[in-house]
Amino acid sequence: MNRTEKKFLENIRRQQLVSHGDAVLLAVSGGPDSMALLHLFAAVVPVLRCRLGVAHCNFTLRGEESDGDEAFVRDACAELGLECHVRRFDTTAVSAAWKKSTEETARLLRYEFFDELCRESAFTRIATGHHSGDNAETVLFNLFRGAAASGLHGIRSKHGKIIRPLLPFTRREIVAYLEEKGSGWRVDYTNEGVEHDRNFIRNRVIPVIEERFALKFTPSMQRISEQAGELEAFIEQHISRLLKANPGLDLAAGKLHVGAMRQLSIFEQKEILKRALKLRGLPVDSQALGRIAGLLDRQAGRSVPAGAGVEVVKQDGFLRFRQTGDPSNHR
Numbered sequence: 548m549n550r551t552e553k554k555f556l557e558n559i560r561r562q563q564l565v566s567h568g569d570a571v572l573l574a575v576s577g578g579p580d581s582m583a584l585l586h587l588f589a590a591v592v593p594v595l596r597c598r599l600g601v602a603h604c605n606f607t608l609r610g611e612e613s614d615g616d617e618a619f620v621r622d623a624c625a626e627l628g629l630e631c632h633v634r635r636f637d638t639t640a641v642s643a644a645w646k647k648s649t650e651e652t653a654r655l656l657r658y659e660f661f662d663e664l665c666r667e668s669a670f671t672r673i674a675t676g677h678h679s680g681d682n683a684e685t686v687l688f689n690l691f692r693g694a695a696a697s698g699l700h701g702i703r704s705k706h707g708k709i710i711r712p713l714l715p716f717t718r719r720e721i722v723a724y725l726e727e728k729g730s731g732w733r734v735d736y737t738n739e740g741v742e743h744d745r746n747f748i749r750n751r752v753i754p755v756i757e758e759r760f761a762l763k764f765t766p767s768m769q770r771i772s773e774q775a776g777e778l779e780a781f782i783e784q785h786i787s788r789l790l791k792a793n794p795g796l797d798l799a800a801g802k803l804h805v806g807a808m809r810q811l812s813i814f815e816q817k818e819i820l821k822r823a824l825k826l827r828g829l830p831v832d833s834q835a836l837g838r839i840a841g842l843l844d845r846q847a848g849r850s851v852p853a854g855a856g857v858e859v860v861k862q863d864g865f866l867r868f869r870q871t872g873d874p875s876n877h878r
């Protein structure tokens with residue numbers, strides 16, 4: 548086992564991504580990241596003692612190139628003696644029917660296919676090739692979409708059945724590993740444009756940052772996103788304890804005791820309001836949170852809109868969520 552394979556195995560163990568007896572479905576596009584995932588798993592499988600299989604989606608969006616990717620993945624699986632599940636999709640037609648972008652459609656089709664394979668072929672884990680560069684890109688992307696501090700967690704290494712064992716690796720390490728193994732990979736030239744926000748961040752923004760902060764940027768983003776993930780878990784635990792200990796704060800009934808809320812920090816108040824809004828399927832944004840939290844200091848009888856025909860009123864010592872019957876109240 549070489550150094551990269553040892554690091555890979557060590558990460559899987561440390562984060563408990565795979566257990567003995569698991570059946571791991573590797574999502575392989577043929578690109579460098581998922582090809583590295585394939586070779587790394589093939590190298591450590593005797594130690595992990597799990598079953599391996601591969602899934603490839605041919606989205607038929609790039610004609611012969613797409614078919615070339617499929618053939619490449621099939622050959623690699625045959626060489627490694629791995630079962631290979633391939634499905635072709637008419638992505639353009641499906642995206643028109645679903646009225647979604649081709650990227651979003653491909654994503655949805657991909658996960659639907661993987662879930663189906665889990666059900667039918669008893670896979671217990673789905674592994675993808677996301678690496679630290681993808682994480683940096685996601686953190687920046689979330690930032691520009693207006694994420695809250697705790698939302699900067701980036702890509703999770705484990706989420707339901709999905710595992711991302713390459714997250715601690717950089718693209719540089721991945722390419723070096725493939726070269727060492729003598730493995731090739733496929734290049735998707737459509738990823739090189741800048742018209743989609745994600746590609747713009749990947750191909751335009753990140754290279755400029757890296758030009759100045761060469762080796763610091765990706766590890767810093769990795770650290771921030773790890774801490775944000777831990778912070779999020781901590782907040783979740785803290786707020787659920789707080790709610791349990793305080794019967795005056797009843798999210799399900801939409802009744803929050805004003806006195807109890809005022810004992811809390813503004814951060815805790817907003818976290819509780821966020822959950823109350825989410826529970827009702829109402830939009831959560833910083834303006835709405837500020838408006839509702841502001842009610843705590845206003846006179847009884849005052850109300851503020853919470854969106855989608857719902858308002859929050861201060862009444863009898865409680866903040867109450869109630870239907871106004873006015874669907875034009877979308878703020």
Ligand SMILES: Nc1ncnc2c1ncn2[C@@H]1O[C@H](COP(=O)(O)OP(=O)(O)OP(=O)(O)O)[C@@H](O)[C@H]1O
Nearest residue numbers: 574575576580581602603604605654674675676677
């Ligand atoms: N055509 C494909 N067939 C199988 N797996 C794929 C395919 N395309 C992508 N994947 C899997 O998804 C991972 C991420 O790919 P990519 O970065 O293109 O997608 P993304 O949209 O950023 O990811 P996500 O699936 O989280 O939305 C790849 O490393 C690979 O594991």
